[in-house]
Amino acid sequence: MQARFPILLGLSLLALAAVMLAGVLxxxxxxxxxxxxxxxxxxxxxPRGLSLIVWEWRIPxxxxxxxxxxxxxxxxxxxxTALRNPMADPYLMGLSSGASAAAVGAIIWxxxxxxxxxxxxxxxxxxxxxxFAMTLGxxxxxxxxxxxxxxxxSGVAISLMFQSLTAFFLYVGDPHATRSALGWLMGTGAGxxxxxxxxxxxxxxxxxxxxxxxxxxxDATLLGDERAEALxxxxxxxxxxxxxxxxxxxxxxxxxxxxxxxxxxxxxxxxRLLTGARxxxxxxxxxxxxxxxxxxxxxxxxxxxxxxxxxxxVLLALFAAPPFISILRGVRRAA
Amino acid sequence: xxxxxxxxxxxxxxxxxxxxxVTIDICACSHTSxxxxxxxxxxxxxxxxxxxxxxxxxxxxGTAYMxxxxxxxxxxxxxxxxxxxxxxxxxxxxxAAEADFLFAGFxxxxxxxxxxxxxxxRGLGIGTYVADASCKSxxxxxxxxxxxxxxxxxxxIGKIFGVEDRAAELAAATxxxxxxxxxxxxxxxxxxxxxxxxxxxxxxxGCCGGPALVAETVGLENISGDLEGAWVxxxxxxxxxxxxxxxxxxxxxxxxxxxKRAYMEADPVLAELTAVKEGRxxxxxxxxxxxxxxxxxxxxxxxxxxxxxx
Numbered sequence: 001m002q003a004r005f006p007i008l009l010g011l012s013l014l015a016l017a018a019v020m021l022a023g024v025l026x027x028x029x030x031x032x033x034x035x036x037x038x039x040x041x042x043x044x045x046x047p048r049g050l051s052l053i054v055w056e057w058r059i060p061x062x063x064x065x066x067x068x069x070x071x072x073x074x075x076x077x078x079x080x081t082a083l084r085n086p087m088a089d090p091y092l093m094g095l096s097s098g099a100s101a102a103a104v105g106a107i108i109w110x111x112x113x114x115x116x117x118x119x120x121x122x123x124x125x126x127x128x129x130x131x132f133a134m135t136l137g138x139x140x141x142x143x144x145x146x147x148x149x150x151x152x153x154s155g156v157a158i159s160l161m162f163q164s165l166t167a168f169f170l171y172v173g174d175p176h177a178t179r180s181a182l183g184w185l186m187g188t189g190a191g192x193x194x195x196x197x198x199x200x201x202x203x204x205x206x207x208x209x210x211x212x213x214x215x216x217x218x219d220a221t222l223l224g225d226e227r228a229e230a231l232x233x234x235x236x237x238x239x240x241x242x243x244x245x246x247x248x249x250x251x252x253x254x255x256x257x258x259x260x261x262x263x264x265x266x267x268x269x270x271x272r273l274l275t276g277a278r279x280x281x282x283x284x285x286x287x288x289x290x291x292x293x294x295x296x297x298x299x300x301x302x303x304x305x306x307x308x309x310x311x312x313x314v315l316l317a318l319f320a321a322p323p324f325i326s327i328l329r330g331v332r333r334a335a
Numbered sequence: 336x337x338x339x340x341x342x343x344x345x346x347x348x349x350x351x352x353x354x355x356x357v358t359i360d361i362c363a364c365s366h367t368s369x370x371x372x373x374x375x376x377x378x379x380x381x382x383x384x385x386x387x388x389x390x391x392x393x394x395x396x397g398t399a400y401m402x403x404x405x406x407x408x409x410x411x412x413x414x415x416x417x418x419x420x421x422x423x424x425x426x427x428x429x430x431a432a433e434a435d436f437l438f439a440g441f442x443x444x445x446x447x448x449x450x451x452x453x454x455x456x457r458g459l460g461i462g463t464y465v466a467d468a469s470c471k472s473x474x475x476x477x478x479x480x481x482x483x484x485x486x487x488x489x490x491x492i493g494k495i496f497g498v499e500d501r502a503a504e505l506a507a508a509t510x511x512x513x514x515x516x517x518x519x520x521x522x523x524x525x526x527x528x529x530x531x532x533x534x535x536x537x538x539x540x541g542c543c544g545g546p547a548l549v550a551e552t553v554g555l556e557n558i559s560g561d562l563e564g565a566w567v568x569x570x571x572x573x574x575x576x577x578x579x580x581x582x583x584x585x586x587x588x589x590x591x592x593x594x595k596r597a598y599m600e601a602d603p604v605l606a607e608l609t610a611v612k613e614g615r616x617x618x619x620x621x622x623x624x625x626x627x628x629x630x631x632x633x634x635x636x637x638x639x640x641x642x643x644x645x
Binding site for chain 2: 027029048049050056174179184191306308
C-alpha cells in the first residue's frame with residue numbers, strides 16, 4: 001500500500017484537474033471550442049456575455065466546489081477518527097441543522113433588505129456555530145474527559161431540536177419563499193462569487209496544515225484513548241481541536257453552498273479502502289477525492305436537466321448509496 | 336399524472352350514481368347539489384374574487400388565504416365577508432362557520448394536511464369545487480393553458496348559485512378585454528425572461544402555466560418556453576445566453592420587483608444584459624398571473640407597460 005500511494009494521489013490529482021477544467025468548459029450555456037479558446041486566452045473575439053459567464057460564474061464556482069469537497073472530506077475523516085465511529089460525518093454535532101434553521105429562518109422571516117445586508121451565509125455560519133456550542137456544552141462535564149458517545153448523542157438531540165424549528169419555518173412560510181429555502185437545504189453550487197473563494201481557501205489551508213502536523217497523534221488515537229495517552233497524546237485536547245477545525249470547515253462550506261451531504265461521510269471511507277488508515281496518506285487522498293467528486297457532481301447538476309439546475313443533494317444521495325453499501329459490507333467483513 | 340388520468344373515469348362512474356338537479360364536473364369527479372349554496376367558504380384569492388365579481392358576497396360564510404389586496408371595486412363587498420384564517424383554515428373552523436359549499440383556488444386546499452379530501456366534505460353534504468386551472472388531470476404540465484378555465488369557473492359557479500345571466504355577462508366582458516389586448520399585443524416579436532424569485536438560480540416559468548399565458552397574450556416569447564411545467568428553476572447561464580429583450584418581474588410578498596431589479600443590476604454578469612442596461616423592465620403582480628378575475632388586469636397593464644417601453 002505504501003508504494004501505491006504516490007500513484008493513487010497522482011491519479012486523483014489528475015482526475016481533479018480534469019473535472020475542474022470540464023466544469024469551466026461545460027455548463028448550461030453551450031459554447032463552441034473556438035469560443036472556449038477565445039474566452040480562456042482572454043482575446044477580444046469572445047462574446048462578452050459568454051466570457052463573463054466563464055470568468056465570473058463558472059471559475060469561482062468550480063474553485064469553491066473543489067475547496068468545499070476537500071474541506072468536507074477532511075472534516076469527515078477527522079470526525080471519524082475523533083469519535084472512532086465510521087458513521088461520523090462533519091454535520092454530526094448539529095452543524096447542518098443549526099445552519100439550516102438559521103438560514104431558513106432568515107430566508108422566510110427576515111425582510112429582504114435585512115438579509116441583503118447581513119447575508120444568509122453569515123446567518124448560516126452563526127447557526128452552525130450556535131449548534132456546535134450547544135452540543136459541546138451538553139457533552140462537557142467538569143473534570144471529566146469528553147466521551148465520544150455523549151458527543152454523538154448530544155449532537156443528535158441538538159439536531160432534532162433545530163430540525164423541528166426548520167420544519168416549522170418551512171410550514172408557515174409562503175410556498176415561493178419556501179422553495180428558495182429548500183434549494184439551500186439540498187445544497188447548490190449556483191450563485192458562488194469570487195469573494196467567497198479566498199475565505200474557503202484560507203480555512204481549508206489552515207485546517208489541513210494543523211491536521212498534517214498532528215497526523216501522528218491522530219494515528220495514535222486509533223489505538224484507543226489509553227494507548228494513545230501512553231504514547232503522550234493529549235486525546236481530550238486533540239478532540240477539541242478536531243471539533244473546532246470541523247466547525248470552521250463545515251461552517252464555511254455550509255455558508256457558501258448550503259447543506260452538501262454524503263461527501264464527508266463517504267469519501268473518507270473510499271480513501272481508507274484505497275490507502276489505509278494512516279492519516280499522513282488518508283487525509284491528502286480524502287481531500288483530493290472529495291474535491292474531484294463534488295466538482296463532478298456539481299457539473300452534472302448543471303448539465304443533466306439544462307437549462308434547469310438540480311440541487312447537489314439529489315445527485316449526491318443517488319451516487320452515495322451504492323458505494324456506501326459496499327463500504328458497509330467491507331467493514332462488516334473486516335469485523 | 337397518468338395514474339390520475341386512468342383514475343378520473345372510474346371516479347366519474349362512482350359519482351354518477353347520485354344524480355340530482357345540478358351536476359357539474361369538478362377536477363376528476365362530479366358534484367351534485369340539490370339547492371344553491373347559501374353559506375359558501377372560499378379558499379385562496381381567485382375563488383373569492385369570482386364570487387365577488389358575481390355579486391355573491393351575501394351567500395358567503397367566510398373566506399381564507401388571500402395572496403394580495405382585493406381590487407378596489409370589490410373591497411366594500413369583501414369587507415362583509417368574515418375572514419376565517421390567514422392561510423387554509425382548520426377543518427373545525429370551516430364546520431363551525433356552517434359552510435355548505437367550499438370553493439378553492441388550488442387542489443392543495445383539499446390535501447390531507449390542509450382541509451382534507453374533498454370526498455370527505457361531500458360526504459358531510461358540503462359541496463366542493465376547485466378552480467379549473469389548477470386541476471392537474473384537466474391540464475397536463477406539457478400542454479399550455481388557455482383562458483378557457485377562467486370562463487369555465489365563472490360559468491360553473493353561476494350555474495351552482497343560480498346566477499347564470501350574471502355569469503354569462505361577466506364571461507363575455509372578460510373575454511372581450513382579453514381579445515382587445517390580443518388585437519394590439521405590444522410584446523410581439525420580443526423575447527422575455529420572467530423572474531419570480533430566487534438569486535442563486537432564478538425561479539422562472541415553463542411552457543404551461545398562468546404566467547406563461549400572460550406573456551403569450553401580450554405577444555412575448557418566453558426564453559424558457561421549451562420547458563415543461565408552470566414554474567422552473569432556471570440556470571442564470573440560460574438567461575445570459577438568451578439575452579432577452581424584456582425582463583418581466585413578478586411583484587410578490589415574498590420577493591418584490593424592486594429587489595429583483597436591484598439584484599440583477601448589482602451582479603457583474605447580469606448587469607451586462609441588454610435589457611438590464613437599457614432598463615427594459617416591466618412588472619406584473621403575482622395575483623394577476625393566476626387564472627382568475629384579475630388576469631385581464633394583469634394582461635392589460637403589462638401590455639400598456641410594454642407599449643410605453645417602445
